[in-house]
Amino acid sequence: xxxxxxRHSRLLDAxxxxxxxxxxxxxxxxxxxxxxxRSFGYLPPEALEEVSKRLKMPQSRVHxxxxxxxxxxxxxxGRHVIQFCESAPCHVVGGREVWQAxxxxxxxxxxxxxxxxxxxxxxxxxxxxxxVGPVLIIDNEIFGNVTPQQIPDILARYN
Amino acid sequence: MAFYRSHILVSVxxxxxxxxAHDIIDSLHDExxxxxxxxxxxxxxTSRLGDPASxxxxxxxxxxxxxxxxxxxxxIPFLVEEHFxxxxxxxxxxxxxxxxxxxxxGAPKPKxxxxxxxxxxxxxxxNIEDYIAEDGYMALAKVVSEMTPEGVIDEVxxxxxxxxxxAGFPTGKKWQFARQNPGEVKYVICNADEGDPGAFMNRRVLxxxxxxVVEGMTIAAxxxxxxxxxxxxxxxxxxxxKTLNVAIQQAREFGFLGKNILGxxxxxxxxxxxxxxxxxxxxxxxxxxxxxxxxxxxxxxPPFPAVRGLWGKPSNINNVETYANVxxxxxxxxEWYSSLGTExxxxxxxxxxxxxxxxxxxxEVPLGITxxxxxxxxxxxxxxxxxFKAVQIGGPAGGCxxxxxxxxxxxxxxxxxxxxxxxxxxxxxxxxxxxxxxxARFFMDFIQDESCGKCVPCRVxxxxxLDILERICDxxxxxxxxxxxxxxxxxxxxxxxxxxxxxxPNPVATTLKYFRDEYEAHIKEKRCPAKVCKALIEYxxxxxxxxxxxxxxxxxxxxxxxxxxxxVHHIDSDICIRCGICMQVCNFNAIEIx
Numbered sequence: 099x100x101x102x103x104x105r106h107s108r109l110l111d112a113x114x115x116x117x118x119x120x121x122x123x124x125x126x127x128x129x130x131x132x133x134x135x136r137s138f139g140y141l142p143p144e145a146l147e148e149v150s151k152r153l154k155m156p157q158s159r160v161h162x163x164x165x166x167x168x169x170x171x172x173x174x175x176g177r178h179v180i181q182f183c184e185s186a187p188c189h190v191v192g193g194r195e196v197w198q199a200x201x202x203x204x205x206x207x208x209x210x211x212x213x214x215x216x217x218x219x220x221x222x223x224x225x226x227x228x229x230v231g232p233v234l235i236i237d238n239e240i241f242g243n244v245t246p247q248q249i250p251d252i253l254a255r256y257n
Numbered sequence: 258m259a260f261y262r263s264h265i266l267v268s269v270x271x272x273x274x275x276x277x278a279h280d281i282i283d284s285l286h287d288e289x290x291x292x293x294x295x296x297x298x299x300x301x302x303t304s305r306l307g308d309p310a311s312x313x314x315x316x317x318x319x320x321x322x323x324x325x326x327x328x329x330x331x332x333i334p335f336l337v338e339e340h341f342x343x344x345x346x347x348x349x350x351x352x353x354x355x356x357x358x359x360x361x362x363g364a365p366k367p368k369x370x371x372x373x374x375x376x377x378x379x380x381x382x383x384n385i386e387d388y389i390a391e392d393g394y395m396a397l398a399k400v401v402s403e404m405t406p407e408g409v410i411d412e413v414x415x416x417x418x419x420x421x422x423x424a425g426f427p428t429g430k431k432w433q434f435a436r437q438n439p440g441e442v443k444y445v446i447c448n449a450d451e452g453d454p455g456a457f458m459n460r461r462v463l464x465x466x467x468x469x470v471v472e473g474m475t476i477a478a479x480x481x482x483x484x485x486x487x488x489x490x491x492x493x494x495x496x497x498x499k500t501l502n503v504a505i506q507q508a509r510e511f512g513f514l515g516k517n518i519l520g521x522x523x524x525x526x527x528x529x530x531x532x533x534x535x536x537x538x539x540x541x542x543x544x545x546x547x548x549x550x551x552x553x554x555x556x557x558x559p560p561f562p563a564v565r566g567l568w569g570k571p572s573n574i575n576n577v578e579t580y581a582n583v584x585x586x587x588x589x590x591x592e593w594y595s596s597l598g599t600e601x602x603x604x605x606x607x608x609x610x611x612x613x614x615x616x617x618x619x620x621e622v623p624l625g626i627t628x629x630x631x632x633x634x635x636x637x638x639x640x641x642x643x644x645f646k647a648v649q650i651g652g653p654a655g656g657c658x659x660x661x662x663x664x665x666x667x668x669x670x671x672x673x674x675x676x677x678x679x680x681x682x683x684x685x686x687x688x689x690x691x692x693x694x695x696x697a698r699f700f701m702d703f704i705q706d707e708s709c710g711k712c713v714p715c716r717v718x719x720x721x722x723l724d725i726l727e728r729i730c731d732x733x734x735x736x737x738x739x740x741x742x743x744x745x746x747x748x749x750x751x752x753x754x755x756x757x758x759x760x761x762p763n764p765v766a767t768t769l770k771y772f773r774d775e776y777e778a779h780i781k782e783k784r785c786p787a788k789v790c791k792a793l794i795e796y797x798x799x800x801x802x803x804x805x806x807x808x809x810x811x812x813x814x815x816x817x818x819x820x821x822x823x824x825v826h827h828i829d830s831d832i833c834i835r836c837g838i839c840m841q842v843c844n845f846n847a848i849e850i851x
Contacts, residue, residue, distance in 0.1 A: 127550035128533050132492070159551070166552040166709075168534030169492055185454030186685065186699060187611050223536055223707070225493050226457035228611060229361045229618060238495075 106144065112137045113148040124153045127163055131170050140171040168222065176211045176218035178256050181235040185224035188231035192245070196232045197221075199246035203253060217253075261299040263341065264390050266317040269302045272309035277330060281314050284333040291334075294341055301390050304381065307352060315352070319390060322379065324352040361461060362619045366635045370597070372605045373581045374458075374621045377465035382500045385507040388468040394513050396587035400476050401521040404587075406436060409480040413583065415591035417603030422448055422539075422576035423651065423680040424756070425602070425669035428583075434563035435481040435573040443483040444567045445474050446548070446574040449490040449497065450532055450539040453652030454703065456683040458607040459577040461619055463490070463497035466581065467504035471527060473580030475514065476587060478525040481573050486527045489544050492534055501529050536707035539681075540755045541574045543709065554711040555755035576681065578607060599625035602668035606682065612649075613640045613688040622667070629663040632686055644689040647771070651680030653700045653707075654760025656767030657693060676767045678760065692789035693772040694779055698726040700764040708757065715758030718749035722765060732792040734780035743769060788850045791835040795851045800825045802847035809839035809848065 116133035120126035130149060135141055141164050150157040164170050182197055201207055204217050211218040227233050230242030241252060265285060269278050282300060289295045306315050312326035323346055325336065332350065339347045362378055365371055380387035388394070400409055414429030435443060447470060451459040463470065474486050490498050505527050508514040516524045530548050537543045538553040545567045547553040566572025582604060586594045595603045602624040608631070611617050615637030622631060628648055632638065639645050647657045650667075656677030658665070665671055669679050687696065705719040722745050725738050746762035746769070753759045769776060778784045785793040798809075798818075803825045810818040810826060817833040820826030828839070828848075840848045 125548070125550045128547065129531060132531070132533055162552050163550065166535060166554075167532070170533055185703075187455040189699070190612070222493070222534070223452060223703075224454040224456075226451065226460040228455050228457055228609065 109138060109142065109145055110148060113145055113152065117149065117152045122153060124155050127153065127155070127160065128167070131160075131164055135170050139177075140174050142174075143172075146172075174211070174215075176216050178216060178237055179218045179220065181220055181222040182208075183223070183225050183231065183233045184221040185228075187224070187228035188233055191231045193232035195246045196234070196244050196249065199249045200234075203249050216256075260395070261297060263298045263321075264319045265298060265300045266303040266306065266319065266390050267300065268304070268306040268309065268313060268315050268317075270305040270309045270313065273305075273313035273315065276309075276313050278314040280330040281316065281328055281333060284330040285337065288334050288337040289341075292337060292342055294337070298341055301386070303386060303390065304384055312352065321346070325350040326352045361457070363616070366616060366620065366637070368622060368626060368630050368634045369620055370605050370623050371621045372585055372597075373462060373469075373578055373607055374466075374619065376469065377461055380466065382465050382467055383503050385468060385504070385511060388466070389511075392588060393468050393584075394472055394508075394511075396584035397472050397475055397513060398519055400479055400587060401519050401523050406480045406482065409476060409587070410436060412587060412591050413480070416586045416594040417591075417598070417601075418579065418582055418586060418594065419602065419669060420576060421578035421582070421606065421681070423678060423682075425679055428575060428579055431563060431575070432477060432480050432573055434561070435483075435571050438564055438571040440571045442485075442570045443481055444570055444572040445478045445481065445483045445486040446541075446545070446562075446567060446572055447474055447486070447488040447580055448539065448541065448544055448574055448576045449488050449494075449501075450544055451494075451577070451681060452491060452536040452539045452707075453681050453683045455611045455685060456609045456652060456681050458609055458619055458682045460494050460497050462577055462581050462607075463494065464500050467497075467500045468508065469581040469584055470501075470577055471504055471508050471514070473583035474527065475518070475525055476583050477573055477575065477580065479523055481571075483573070484525055486525065487548055487567070488527065488529045489532065489538070489548055490529055491532045491538070498529055498531060505529070535709070537709040537755070537757050540757055543755065544574070545572070552709075554709045555757075557754060578682075597623045599666060599668045601670055606667070606679070608682045608684045610636050610684050610686070612684075612686040613643065613691075614638065614686045615640055624668050625666045627664050627666055628658065631667065631684065632663070636686060639686070639688050641688075645686070646689045646691050647687045647693065647696075649685040649687065649696065649700075649764070650683070651678040651760075651763070652683045653703050654678065654757065654763050655680045655683070656763045657687075657696065657771065658767065659771040676763065676770060678763070690787055690789070692785055692787035693768040693775050694726065694729055694785075695787075695789050697765045697768045698723070698730055701726055701761070704757070704761045708761075712752075712754040712758065714749045714752040715754070715761060718745055718753075719758070719761050721745060722749070722762070726765070729776065729779045730785075730790045730792065732779070732783045732790070734776075736780065738780060739769065739773070739776055794835060795830050796828050796833055796835065796837070796839060796848055797851050798826050798828055799847050799849060802845050804845055804847070806844070808842050808844065812838050812842045814838065 112134050116130045120130050134145055146160050150160045206212055208221050232244045233242050267282050285300050306317050314328050315326040317324050336347055339345050410429050410432045418428045419425040514526055532538050535553045538547045540555050542556040543553040562572045562574050597604050605621050605623050607621045610620050620635050647659050649657045658677055672679055701723045705723045708715045708719050710716045746766045750759055750762045775786055778786050788794050805823040807822055815832055815834055817829045818826050
């Protein structure tokens with residue numbers, strides 16, 4: 099099988115699993131898209147088309163939801179996604195310096211992905227763990243009380 | 258129905274059982290019967306309390322929260338007589354080390370009163386029996402066995418409970434509307450989309466005491482006649498979603514949810530729905546769109562949710578804290594609840610105290626407490642001995658209140674009259690080194706980013722306000738900017754579709770009202786009085802303090818500092834990027850900001 103065909107079939111599988119997990123219920127469009135987003139890393143156009151077919155819902159509606167929510171991405175993301183809290187409580191306890199260190203270390207700006215496809219750097223609104231700010235999340239792991247000096251060590255844990 | 262004044266929780270951890278926990282329970286039972294206390298004190302089995310290896314068998318006495326360890330069945334008669342008959346704690350069995358360090362929620366500080374947070378950190382959120390031991394689901398039992406729906410609504414009305422999401426609408430009235438509106442199918446919804454930056458009271462309640470919310474919602478469902486409920490929780494709170502799902506499952510197993518709750522003919526079930534990251538979904542109509550699987554954009558009101566809510570059916574929507582108050586009100590009575598607070602704002606309110614105060618974290622205070630008491634008594638005063646400048650209350654759509662409001666009471670009406678609002682409970686204290694124009698810019702940046710874009714005043718108006726504020730902070734403010742901002746505040750506030758846009762101008766309007774001189778200094782004198790706005794400050798070396806040690810020049814990232822060794826150095830303001838490193842590294846305090 100070619101790589102393209104392999105990718106396509108993995109994508110269809112991801113959509114099918116997600117849709118069936120929520121009993122093909124159109125009200126559960128957001129959890130379904132979330133699930134596909136998680137298993138595939140982002141929501142490619144073919145996935146949105148497949149979701150719309152399976153839920154018997156206009157593509158425009160699927161697209162409107164996919165582009166509305168911060169956690170759904172219609173652009174490919176890196177293998178690891180860094181979410182950085184940009185809210186006031188983190189900002190005032192040194193968040194700005196950590197954000198700068200992240201951008202310097204990865205040599206990309208917010209919203210971008212490194213050319214090797216390893217990292218994506220995005221900002222996120224308050225995660226509600228303000229007691230241990232500045233806070234960042236890599237994939238599903240949360241790091242609190244982060245200092246700019248820790249950034250290289252934290253990043254080195256991922257390959 | 259029986260009410261107990263005390264509960265004894267005996268650990269039946271396997272290790273405690275092996276060391277005779279069942280003998281303790283039997284002995285307790287015999288002794289309570291012998292002393293005639295069996296109708297007042299309930300003995301329950303619970304999971305692990307302390308360390309069973311070194312402390313078991315052990316037990317916990319509530320409401321005092323006394324932990325007795327290393328017990329033997331022979332000690333029980335003495336313990337019962339001393340503790341329950343004479344009311345004396347038996348020190349020789351009392352565990353001394355139960356100090357748990359909790360960064361978010363410490364021991365209650367002076368002037369605090371914990372109602373909603375009373376179970377947090379005390380019970381195991383994954384064990385429904387812990388909640389039951391704290392009189393959990395007693396209120397629901399009372400409601401379904403003794404009260405009519407109208408009676409429940411009346412009790413909540415009498416208590417004076419108002420919406421804790423921030424707007425302060427009387428909860429009983431909301432329930433009344435939802436009950437009166439005709440419809441076969443009705444819904445109760447819990448707004449757990451706590452998006453205000455810095456506010457995490459609801460997360461803590463969901464993670465530490467989820468059953469209080471489940472019970473409150475079930476009572477609301479009984480009152481309005483709903484059979485299905487939804488908790489809309491933001492996706493940023495994965496642990497809260499997990500505790501809620503476990504709580505719902507356990508409540509079903511115990512018959513507190515599902516068909517024929519507690520043997521009555523009332524049936525109700527709950528589901529958790531997750532967002533996917535959108536601040537505006539905290540707005541009730543946007544939230545309902547999101548539950549339905551649509552874009553989280555607000556709908557025009559009226560019709561209000563009580564008339565046409567979720568899937569067009571009459572719906573009641575309250576916040577986490579509002580529901581968590583309900584079981585306590587039903588159990589302890591409207592009279593008790595309405596004895597707390599002020600004439601129009603009853604009960605307690607949780608806040609997330611943040612910013613430049615000594616004690617940050619979660620607090621719960623009776624309404625009517627003054628801002629001064631919160632900042633100085635609960636918060637322990639301003640950090641590093643600096644002065645108080647303002648408190649930002651009510652989240653990004655709240656307002657900044659200055660010193661003259663320190664003795665103002667925190668209640669719905671007072672805050673609104675001052676231009677702020679109760680909001681969900683974010684409370685950011687600012688010291689005298691804060692630039693209020695910069696703060697206004699910061700909040701506007703957030704609002705502008707989170708505006709959903711459906712209505713023009715909010716989408717375009719907040720963008721324009723942000724442009725102007727950025728211009729002012731950059732030292733490019735124009736004379737007409739203040740007037741334009743004031744006009745935009747009025748327009749955006751009065752013509753936006755939902756609460757997000759209507760509240761958006763508050764931080765700007767209040768800072769313009771109370772700190773106008775700072776705006777004027779930025780615009781007319783091109784000066785930032787708090788020395789925060791980078792374009793308006795200059796780093797200067799004091800010639801008489803500089804020793805010419807060259808440390809600043811060597812550390813400057815852009816080589817803006819020149820000067821020979823042992824002679825006074827000079828900073829070139831055109832090259833300087835105002836990073837402040839020179840000031841940090843100077844050993845002689847020779848660098849100041851102009």
